[in-house]
Amino acid sequence: MTTTPLSNETSHGTLAITCHRCQAQYRIRNAHRLTNASRSTCRTCGARFAVLTTAQPIDAGQTALHSLIEAQTPPAPDHSDRDQQHPSTMHGTFRGSGGTLLGMQIVNVCLTLITLGVYHFWGKAKIRRYLFSHTAFGSDRFAYHGTGKELSQGFLKAMLVFGLPYVSLGAAHSVLDLPRWVDLLSQALAGLVLFLYVPIATVNARRYRCARTSWRGIRFSFRGRTTEFLKLYARGWAFTFLTLGTYYPYFQTQRQAFLHAHTYFGNQRFGFTGHGSGIMLPFAVTLVSTYVVLGLCGLALAFQLTNAGLTLLLIPFVLGPLWIWLLGQKQKYFWDHTIFGEARFSSTITWQTLFTLYLGNIGLLMVTLGWAWPWVTVRNARFHIETLSLQGPVDLDRVLQDQVESSVTGEGLSNLLDTGFDMDT
Amino acid sequence: MATARPAHYLDGRTATRHPVTLTVTPSSLLIVMADGSSRQWPYDQIRQTQGAYRGEPVRLEFGPEPCETLVVATPAVLTEIHAAARGMARHLHDPAWRQARLRWTLGAALGVVFMLIGFYRWGIPGIASVAAPYVPVSLEESLGRQVVDRLAPNNQQCRDPKRLQKLDHIAQTLAATRPVAPYRITLSVVDNPTVNAFAAPGGQVILLRGLLERTNSPEELAGVLAHELQHIYQRHTTKTILEQTAGSLLLTAISGDLSGGLAWGILGARAMGTLHYSRAHEREADIEGLHMLQAARLDPAAMVAIYNGMQQSEQNHQAPPEFLSTHPDMNERLATLVALAGPTPPDPQPLLPGEDWADIRSLCRLRDPGRSVPVSHDLP
Numbered sequence A: 001m002t003t004t005p006l007s008n009e010t011s012h013g014t015l016a017i018t019c020h021r022c023q024a025q026y027r028i029r030n031a032h033r034l035t036n037a038s039r040s041t042c043r044t045c046g047a048r049f050a051v052l053t054t055a056q057p058i059d060a061g062q063t064a065l066h067s068l069i070e071a072q073t074p075p076a077p078d079h080s081d082r083d084q085q086h087p088s089t090m091h092g093t094f095r096g097s098g099g100t101l102l103g104m105q106i107v108n109v110c111l112t113l114i115t116l117g118v119y120h121f122w123g124k125a126k127i128r129r130y131l132f133s134h135t136a137f138g139s140d141r142f143a144y145h146g147t148g149k150e151l152s153q154g155f156l157k158a159m160l161v162f163g164l165p166y167v168s169l170g171a172a173h174s175v176l177d178l179p180r181w182v183d184l185l186s187q188a189l190a191g192l193v194l195f196l197y198v199p200i201a202t203v204n205a206r207r208y209r210c211a212r213t214s215w216r217g218i219r220f221s222f223r224g225r226t227t228e229f230l231k232l233y234a235r236g237w238a239f240t241f242l243t244l245g246t247y248y249p250y251f252q253t254q255r256q257a258f259l260h261a262h263t264y265f266g267n268q269r270f271g272f273t274g275h276g277s278g279i280m281l282p283f284a285v286t287l288v289s290t291y292v293v294l295g296l297c298g299l300a301l302a303f304q305l306t307n308a309g310l311t312l313l314l315i316p317f318v319l320g321p322l323w324i325w326l327l328g329q330k331q332k333y334f335w336d337h338t339i340f341g342e343a344r345f346s347s348t349i350t351w352q353t354l355f356t357l358y359l360g361n362i363g364l365l366m367v368t369l370g371w372a373w374p375w376v377t378v379r380n381a382r383f384h385i386e387t388l389s390l391q392g393p394v395d396l397d398r399v400l401q402d403q404v405e406s407s408v409t410g411e412g413l414s415n416l417l418d419t420g421f422d423m424d425t
Numbered sequence B: 001m002a003t004a005r006p007a008h009y010l011d012g013r014t015a016t017r018h019p020v021t022l023t024v025t026p027s028s029l030l031i032v033m034a035d036g037s038s039r040q041w042p043y044d045q046i047r048q049t050q051g052a053y054r055g056e057p058v059r060l061e062f063g064p065e066p067c068e069t070l071v072v073a074t075p076a077v078l079t080e081i082h083a084a085a086r087g088m089a090r091h092l093h094d095p096a097w098r099q100a101r102l103r104w105t106l107g108a109a110l111g112v113v114f115m116l117i118g119f120y121r122w123g124i125p126g127i128a129s130v131a132a133p134y135v136p137v138s139l140e141e142s143l144g145r146q147v148v149d150r151l152a153p154n155n156q157q158c159r160d161p162k163r164l165q166k167l168d169h170i171a172q173t174l175a176a177t178r179p180v181a182p183y184r185i186t187l188s189v190v191d192n193p194t195v196n197a198f199a200a201p202g203g204q205v206i207l208l209r210g211l212l213e214r215t216n217s218p219e220e221l222a223g224v225l226a227h228e229l230q231h232i233y234q235r236h237t238t239k240t241i242l243e244q245t246a247g248s249l250l251l252t253a254i255s256g257d258l259s260g261g262l263a264w265g266i267l268g269a270r271a272m273g274t275l276h277y278s279r280a281h282e283r284e285a286d287i288e289g290l291h292m293l294q295a296a297r298l299d300p301a302a303m304v305a306i307y308n309g310m311q312q313s314e315q316n317h318q319a320p321p322e323f324l325s326t327h328p329d330m331n332e333r334l335a336t337l338v339a340l341a342g343p344t345p346p347d348p349q350p351l352l353p354g355e356d357w358a359d360i361r362s363l364c365r366l367r368d369p370g371r372s373v374p375v376s377h378d379l380p
Helices: A060-072 A098-114 A120-133 A148-175 A180-211 A226-242 A248-261 A277-302 A308-336 A351-367 A373-386 A413-418 B076-084 B095-134 B137-151 B161-175 B209-214 B218-233 B236-258 B263-295 B301-316 B330-341
Strands: A015-018 A025-028 A039-041 A048-050 A089-094 A135-137 A140-144 A213-215 A218-222 A263-265 A268-272 A338-340 A343-347 A388-391 B004-010 B018-024 B028-033 B038-042 B046-050 B058-062 B068-072 B186-190 B197-200 B204-208
Touching: A089 A373, A098 A120, A098 A373, A098 B095, A120 A135, A120 A140, A120 A148, A120 B046, A135 A373, A140 B046, A148 A180, A180 A213, A180 A218, A180 A226, A180 A248, A180 A263, A226 A248, A248 A263, A248 A268, A248 A277, A248 A308, A277 A308, A308 A338, A308 A343, A308 A351, A351 A373, A373 A388, B004 B028, B004 B076, B018 B068, B018 B076, B076 B095, B095 B236, B095 B263, B137 B197, B137 B204, B137 B236, B161 B186, B161 B218, B186 B209, B197 B218, B197 B236, B204 B209, B204 B218, B209 B301, B218 B236, B218 B263, B218 B301, B236 B263, B263 B301, B263 B330, B301 B330
Parallel strands: B186 B204
Antiparallel strands: A015 A025, A039 A048, A089 A135, A089 A388, A135 A140, A140 A213, A213 A218, A218 A263, A263 A268, A268 A338, A338 A343, A343 A388, B004 B018, B004 B068, B018 B028, B028 B038, B046 B058, B058 B068, B197 B204
């Protein structure tokens, strides 16, 4: 327990305290709200703070000050919210319940079967609305505004543009007796359709989801052009192949930079400051280890030191943790380099916590044959949201609603690509 | 008397949160801003987008996009609105309804179970039976050619024309009982010691040497062929493909967002479903095959005899339990056949009279110059 005297009171009712363990400094706004029951922890070292006040009633002067502060800074609705103690740091929280999700899913399945599948999209919108409604940043919940109708239209659109060509090319291969070169050509085309689907779906799903997400009544938006992302994607894979994988971290960073930096909250843009060298080392370690492990397995098999089944089974156990480590590093790097105005996002993901999460999820799903899915969803959401925080001054009063809906309904091919649809990606 | 509740107001234009107080009146929600100004939202124009589940704040929206929003921490405000203006607020969530939600969910779970059983037992086979006749025969033939190319590659086929013609005669005798069927039945024999035979869609029957050498008479072979021909005439492969497609769609409907999560359970369910339908097809082929023998005026006892022989050899090694098998239990199949066969017909038609069956069935043992695979060494 770390204690700090309540004497260093500053003007305007704010309070400055210093953690005695790590010397981190904090300011407490609305200090008059602190009671003897208030508890908190130091953000930096985890030391616990308690409040000791004298039993004096709040005097009239302080009440006046109180209302003055209220008028200037809107209060948070949750009085238990920790962020009030440090207004320049906002944390993500997720409070959804697995039981409720399971119940919703059962009702969804029932209605989906009765409607022969049509309800699927409405059910999905309902689940998303629930998940978003239980996700908060700072003390405000997100809201999902997507509808089942939009999701079904998006599905039809994607089926028409990608599903139909892909399936018909595949069917041509397996049913018709085509000359060899036509067959090869159709297979190559099917591959191309699949290759293009991933980036186009990524961008458009993001566009749709951002447009249907709000926080404090302000919509998010994604304004990146699909054609630009396609260029980035094609170039990224080409260089990755040419450089035997070395370019991959830069490609991933560019991809993330594109997605983050074209995202807006109202009229304010998110930014991305990373350039890829930061995840070069973890990536190189993972890549080299993967090659070494696979090489050793290959040698062991070539000299028949072990049997093939055992080797193949062992590979995920050896390489799995390594790739999870890289994933953790990557996610932390991407979030740590994302900015909003003068504030910077920060992620506390570590490979240990990520590994524990995945291990727990796999265990839960295996024991219950998959029925623990809602709890796995809750675990994932809680983990990814609660490791995230935004540090630094955020002037939310300057954020204005910006309806960009009209800007994505252009003409021509880019219209088809940029109207936004959502798929399971 | 209505109480004033604290809430947050978002104007939809800025991200600034305005503290307000709400008062429930009989026709509208009265919102008083911090500066003393007020506005009224008639209940029938309010949309609720959050607050139907425990742990959610109540979110009320008003006006066209970008709409104005109110966020209230407690659902008690909804209870109060319903009490004050029941008629105008039916579209808003009533927290009293949450008690009933559990019952509805359990009802839905029960409904899902019944619907799944219904689809599994009648729906999926029904869809397959209805849709199969619409699949063109040319498509089945094309699929059949691919199957034959894989299971009976040219260099593994036994092609002694004289003996093959005799075998073909048996097949054509059976096929003659279905003169209107659109399939041209052809027979190929593969040099493989396994005791088995396949029917490829579109009319091609593949007979493995192991089975051919197991038969003691042309009639026994006819018993096997009758079963395989029925797979073709009943379009079992096409039905299997349709059943698997319908089953996959059904499972996709259940899994929905559970994608991946339920993968193990779903793969298991799919495999079990496939096996169940496969056994149903085998039973049908047995029964219809027997009827085909009777129609060709052949002695069904020979079919029983060859099945008996296979059952004897099956007993030597452990068979999987029925629900894990593609074929029904052999004892059950035999019992069905014996019951259906009835007494021996008065004038059974002999097949290939005066021919040496032992010679015909050994067509794979003869070295013929066109064959690259050497004679198998596992002589009996």
